[in-house]
Amino acid sequence: MRARRALRQAPGRYLHRGCKAHAWTGGGGADAAGLNRERLERSAASLQWRGAGRRRRGTCARCRCCSCPHSATCARTGAGRAPAPRCCEAGAGGPSPARGASPSGMWPSLAGAAPPAELGKDGAYIREIQPGEQAAARRIFYEGIMERIPNTAFRGLKSQPLAQLLYGLLAVICFVVTKSLLLTCCLPIFLMGMRYYFSRKVILNYLDCALHTDMSDIEQYYMKPPGSCFWVAVLDGNVVGIVAARGNEEDNTLELRRMSVDSKYRGKGIAKALGRKVLEFAMLNNYSSVVLGTTAVKVAAHKLYESLGFKHVGIVEHYTLPGMTHSLLERVFFQLRYHRYRLQLREE
Missing domain, CATH: 3.40.630.30 (Gcn5-related N-acetyltransferase (GNAT))
Known part of the structure; x- marks a missing residue:
């Protein structure tokens, strides 16, 4: 996310730390800029993949439902992606509700029977x-x-x-x-x-x-x-x-x-x-x-x-x-x- 933000805010400045000739001027032609842009996009994809890897084992790759037994697949290639679990087909998007101290907020409201939780x-x-x-x-x-x-x-x-x-x-x-x-x-x-x-x-x-x-x-x-x-x-x-x-x-x-x-x-x-x-x-x-x-x-x-x-x-x-x-x-x-x-x- 930081790499993408830097690209949006200053696309012509500091594209690559290792390029001394174009570090702050952004010059050097379209080829150099395109190469550095490609490196930034690859870096952003790597950061996104690492963030997906920090998800807790046993969470859903789409809705992050804690009760879903399907494991997340590779965010870069998508190889071996499992079919959408039941919680995703029901349209449950976004992270699951936080379990706080109050009883009303501790347990998520469940629309149906959930699969076994790891x-x-x-x-x-x-x-x-x-x-x-x-x-x-x-x-x-x-x-x-x-x-x-x-x-x-x-x-x-x-x-x-x-x-x-x-x-x-x-x-x-x-x-x-x-x-x-x-x-x-x-x-x-x-x-x-x-x-x-x-x-x-x-x-x-x-x-x-x-x-x-x-x-x-x-x-x-x-x-x-x-x-x-x-x-x-x-x-x-x-x-x-x-x-x-x-x-x-x-x-x-x-x-x-x-x-x-x-x-x-x-x-x-x-x-x-x-x-x-x-x-x-x-x-x-x-x-x-x-x-x-x-x-x-x-x-x-x-x-x-x-x-x-x-x-x-x-x-x-x-x-x-x-x-x-x-x-x-x-x-x-x-x-x-x-x-x-x-x-x-x-x-x-």
Whole structure:
């Protein structure tokens, strides 16, 4: 663009830096001017090609739609140009809307279902689950929930001051009664072992309940009802992530559920892409808001939801999971905090 601007503003001046005899006078005849003009046009074409090369991988060469899976071709020769993708045939011109912080401007308005979107360098993409992929989806869900056993037992204690106080009082009572420093030092190990035991017991009961309800037949529970869907992230032909959405017609909200990514493929932006897919689905189906609830202890999970635009709206202390027995020992050694998040897409 700079080369073209220089050509329009002063076609007879400084046509080529290497030509000392005609650098500022513009003289030397039509042949020299034509040669320099040709060099400038070739330079401008090179700059334009380099700019096209800076486009993000996976964007459309015509409309730059981020959801288009077609890659840009050579801007100089046009060799191997693919047929116009669906987004170009629909007449979508210009760059895609910017994703800002506000929910209304974060997600582009979609006129129809978009093709699978590539995710960065790894080539992973999001699509609806296929019947033969339910076993892989259940495996990823199972492994993701099992990771919460040590997190709930050990990391979760940091956010439970009452449990910390109770365990401290038990240590003092143990020392007063037994007068044994060794037994008092062994008491925290016993308490952590009990926390792990009850965390495992409750979470396994919850898994058994989930695998016999919605996760037992994903097609029936998520794909057939209107306003619900289940997606998978696919990389190199393997399912590496899952997410589900279930609509509630009473308050016109969509619930984000069952989000999980295979531990070997984390840190690649797959979880964020899964969350964006749910938000795009909510916009397409005119839901007013998206809600989710989580018992996750890891800070990274909460930062992910906030990066998608969700706002933390409340905490439920001593949350009850399906499969809990509510015994005294279970209440002492197992506590959960349930975090609620909400993203308002439009006002009712």
